[in-house]
Amino acid sequence: MRQNPSFALGDTDEIKRLIRENPWATIVSQTALGPVASHYPVLLDESREDISIVSHLGKPDDLIHEFGSHELLVIIQGPHGYISPGWYDANPAVPTWNFVVAHLSGVPEILSDEENWNVLGRLVDHFEDRMPQPRRMAGTPDNEAYAQRLLSGTVGWRLTPTRTVAKSKLSQNRPVETVDRIIDGLEGDGAYASPALAAEMRRVHERIRAAKDSSATR
Template sequence: MRQNPSFTLADVTEIRRVIDANPWTTIVSNGPDGLVSSHYVALLDDDRDDLTIVGHVGRPDDLIHGMGERELLVVFQGPHGYISPGWYGDVQAVPTWNYTAVHLAGVPEILSDEENLAVLDRLVDRFEGRMPEPRRMWERPNDPAFVTRLASGTVGFRLTPTRVVAKRKLSQNKSAETVETVIAELEGDGPYAHPGLAAEMRRAHEARTGGLR
């Protein structure tokens, strides 16, 4: 991902927030047969306060990616959407796309079976916890043999990135008035309305201006 000083996201706390809010990833590696990508959920390692993540892949994706042997690129994609030039007023302009993305690269560590089970358990709790009647991993009708059998078909990993590129392109190069107009359009009911993207723009704008409008 090409970096641009105007759009650089360098604050670790903010990067962690983006990762936590957008756990569905694209995992990319370059193997003997060329580039390959997979899609899996990854979470921040709750024993660390840096950008270390944990997750799993299904077998044989661990072999396809050379898990534990080759560098992986893990991409987290935040809210994104179309920005119309009509929202800028009567000025020369072209369409663009606003987005937030985090790229973490490094060689992952393979988790033990016990560690992998703990990560899988945490994944289930994270997402089932929002359900009115959560189905936890170890609860009936599941039994330990069923859970262990399914877990054996996965390979857990921990990635402490050696390279981080994070970017939020959210109209920071536009005037405050234009930013407010774009946010209003995204909060509206038009064909490209996107409240989540509007909220990210508001957050970035207030961080840049100290909360002033």
């Protein structure tokens, strides 16, 4: 991913937040037969200070990826959307695409059956916690027995990346007035409305403005 100093995202806490809020990941490997990709939910390993994620693969995806034998790339995609030049004050202007993304690279660690069971349970709990009547993987003897039978069809893994490249391209290079118009456009009801992207832009630019105000008063 081409990096630009204006949009580089190097804050570990912000990258962790991105992972927490956007757990559906793309996993890419370069194998003997060529590049392959799969899609799985991931969880941040909160027990570790460094960025680390855990998940599982359904067999035979582990063989297709040659899992554990080489480096892979995990892509975390946050809010993104089309930005119309009609939202700029410049003329002429061209459109762009705003987005937040992180690329995590490294060799995955294959988990034991016990660790895999724990990760699967955490994944279920993570998403079921929002339900009015959460279903737990081992909530009943029947559920637990069923999940145990499925365990052999999965491979658990942990990735503590040796290289992390993250980017937050949210119009940081635009004037305040233009940013406000872009946010208004994303919050509206037009063809390219995106409340999630608008909220991310508002949060980031509020931090930028607060930092500038603090610097100006020193």
